[in-house]
Amino acid sequence: MIRVQHIRVIEDHAGNPVVLLSDPETGMELPIWIGEVEAFAIQRELEGVQLPRPMTHDLMRNILVELGVELVRVEINELHxxxxxxxxxxxxNGRTFFIDARPSDSIALAVRMNAPVYVAEEVAKAAGYFPQPSRKEIERFMRLIKDVELPEM
Structure with a gap:
């Protein structure tokens, strides 16, 4: 699993909302097209905007917190x-539960509860892209060239 370090809401060229999950360590960027309501819910929380009344994802968080349920993590684990x-x-209560959910709802809840989001490597390979070299690749390259001696000109 790849741990997501950055979550952003953007629009594609047609104006459709996309949540972009990224990890600088691996260089992964995974775009997931989502609904406008979910995009608003995620973006509002990322920006720290408070509404006078709780919306659906706020309600979900409030219920979990009040009942003492911990959101351990979110896993984006399949693509079909x-x-x-x-x-x-x-x-x-000492038990772990695995609940099927839409990624958009899961991410909206994760940002509210400061829970980590992970992407399965198979999903990242199938649908993500790696536009820049990862930190590991850069470090490996730097170690490689460190010992290279160039001839004097």
Missing amino acids: DNTYYATLVLRW
Whole structure:
């Protein structure tokens, strides 16, 4: 699993909302097209905007917190027919629960509860892209060229 370090909401060329999950360590960027309501919910939380009344994802967080349920992590773990699948990993009363959920709802909840988001490597390889070399690749390259001696000109 690849741990997501950055979550952003952007628009594609047609104006459709996309949540972009990225990890500088591996260089992975995974775009997931989502609905406008979910995009608003994620972006609002990322920007720290508070509404006077709780919206759906706020309600979900409030219920979990009040009941003492911990959101351990979110896993974006499958991709079938261009549809992503996610799992909420919850802990309550010493037990762990795995709940099937949409990635957009899962991410909206994760940003509210400061829970980590992970992407399965198979999903990242199938649908993500790696536009820049990862930190590991850069470090490996730097070690390689460190010992190279150039002839004097």
